Amino acid sequence: MDIEKSPGNREDAPTAPPLLPPAAPRWVKTFGIVALVLVLLFVVMHLMGRGLSGHMGHSGVTTHGEQP
Amino acid sequence: MAPGLRKFVLTAHVTSSVGWLGAVAGFLALAVAGLTSHDAPMMRAAYLAMDRLTWLVIVPMNFASLLTGLLQSLGTTWGLFRHYWVLVKLLLTIPATILLLVHTQPMGYMARAAAATTTLSGADLHEARVQLVVASSAALLVLFVATTLSVYKPRGMTPYGWRKGRG
8 A cells, every 4th residue: 555655654754752751650649649648647646636745755654663 | 780789789678678577567566465465574575575676677677678779779770760669669768767766766665664664554655555556557558568669660750760761
């Protein structure tokens, strides 16, 4: 089959490379949203709840020979 | 990176990463035992063992995994910022490392409390004990996600990787 080459399908026509990078895949977007929600949840829990007291080690333990 | 060295670093990375995951799973089991047990000697033993496990296994495995992962990505064509799955793993590992170091504090308090008393009761340091269970559960989930990314290597190049590929 002899097809006349148009400017659009000429073999010697330079193929223009894409100028913009491809968009992020769906799994990356989903992952980002889930991560953002978890980070916000973590921050809100620490701000509204117990603060960071658990990291500071308020000891409620009474050891032998020690006053509470 | 030479093929032999690449294989060596890869083996070290897989070993340390999976070892880290396994050690955290063991830590979680001990944290649950410490939280739910009513047996004082059992609780003391759990928190003392968790302290040793943290400093002798989890922290070294964590840093080994991070270091070998950096070497592996920077020394091969994968790069550190070229593929989303590598970048996501890095973004998971760095906060996990920071949180691990932060949570060594309540772990240390628990271990010192356990060592200092023979009557560690269920009410003592309840908040810190719950926190250890929650933190180790979250760490286990993060490490599982990182392992899954390593195995599946989902497609997707970052804009930086795309530009590098064109250039």
